[in-house]
Amino acid sequence: MSPPRSIVERAAAPQTVPAITAGGLVWRPATIDDVATLTALTNAMAKADGAPYRVTREETEDDLTAPGVDLARDTTIGVDEAGEVRAYGSVMAPPGDESTVRAFLFGGVHPARRGQGIGSEVFAWQTARARQVLAASGKELPGRLAAFAEDSDPAERHDLIKRAGFEPRRFYADLKRPLIGDAPAIPEVELAEPLRLVPFSAELDDATRLAHNDAFRDHWGSEPQTREQWVNGRSEFVPEWSFVVIDESAVEAGAPVVVAYALSSRYEADFPVRGYSFGYTDVLGTRRAYRGRKAALAALGASMRAFADGGMEAAVLDVDTENPSGAQGLYASLGYVKEHGSVMYSIEL
Structure with a gap:
């Protein structure tokens, strides 16, 4: 039997990335000084494509850093x-990957400049750069190039990704649950000792990261998060809407063991787009050894009550439709209904 091919061989990275010549634009790397114009570009694309979101300057800065x-x-x-800025492309390779080394491709073209061949050349640049990143990772693991598209995106975007050799690999559902009017009651969960529901705090932040890494280690496409990854992207995070469940009988790394968690954000720029205010559950999970004890349901319920107390009209979250923990069924039982969808395309190496 021949030895496994190295990541360098599988990535088949080109020596140089292809030049982008379409559209008569001047191309250069992004800098932090581009936050405002990149935010405007992202929102122009989102509006044209019917996406259910808008981004803030702070979110764009989160992405760049x-x-x-x-x-x-x-x-x-x-x-x-x-x-x-009329078009952009970026490649992001999470540093904590341990079982699959990944490179994510993000980018797009301003609606006024579409149809000029820019998007195809940008995506070719991204794909080449992603292969270089994987080849240089030094991680002898399975590899993945991944790109996302909203269901509401133009068919041209989906076709562009597929023409580059990417295949639809995973599907996600954006779910909404009303909190006002005749919405069903938010469930009350009584936890058995030694489990206890507590508000999220900075002191429990890294313990929550450890819980998340454990909770998602059997989820397709999930990889451990480093401390730096875990705290990035929190410009819209609301600690007061976030809760964790601890095991009072256990300690890990000098802190109580977090066994379940619901961390939430307020994406206020999205409210006018969706037509209602909402609290968003960014991450929800339970350590594998504690599944079946309703710990995550207790944390989610506490977050939902905090949303309602904060005047929000709905609770929203996003779920992998093939989540192995049965989350899809749980959310349906709580009154969550799909509003939007997206797909992850990938090339597996």
Whole structure:
């Protein structure tokens, strides 16, 4: 039997990334100074494509400073004569990957500049750069190039991704649960000792990260998060809407063991787009050894009550439709209904 091929062989990275010439734009790496114009570009694309979100400048800055992004090498933006960014591409490789080394491709073209061949060339640049990143990772693991598309995105975007050799691999559902009017009561959960529901706190943050890494280690596509990854992207995070369940009889790394958690955010820029206010559950999970004890349900219920107390009209979250923990059924039983969807395309190496 022949030895397994190395990540360098499988990634088949080109020596150089292809030049982008379409559209007559000037191309350069992104910098932090581009936050405002990148935010405007992202929101113009979202509006044109019927996406259920808008981004803030703070969210864009979160993306540009995320662990695993080298702005000078992993980003490219196309600037027009007026200095406005009209297209961009980026590649992000999470540093904590341990079982599959991944490179995520994000990007797009301003609606006014579509149909000029820019998108195809940007995606070719991203794919080449992603292969370089994987080849240079030094991780002899299965590899993955991944790109996302909303169900509401134009068919051209889905077709562009598929033409590049990516296949639909995973499907996600964006779920809404009303909190006002004739909405069903939020469930009350009594936890058996030694489990106890407590508000999220900075002191329990890293213990929650450890719980998350355990909870998701049997989920497809999930990888451990480093401390830097875990705290990135929190510009919209609301600690007061977040709760954890601890095991009072256990200690790990000098802190109580967190066994379940619901961490939430307030994406206020999305409220006018969706037509209602909502609290968003960013991550929800239970350590594998504690499943079946309703710990995550207790944390989620506490978050939902906090949303309602904060004047929110609904609770929203996103779920992998093939989640092995049965989350889809749990959410349906609580009154969550699908509003939007998205797909992850990938090339598996």
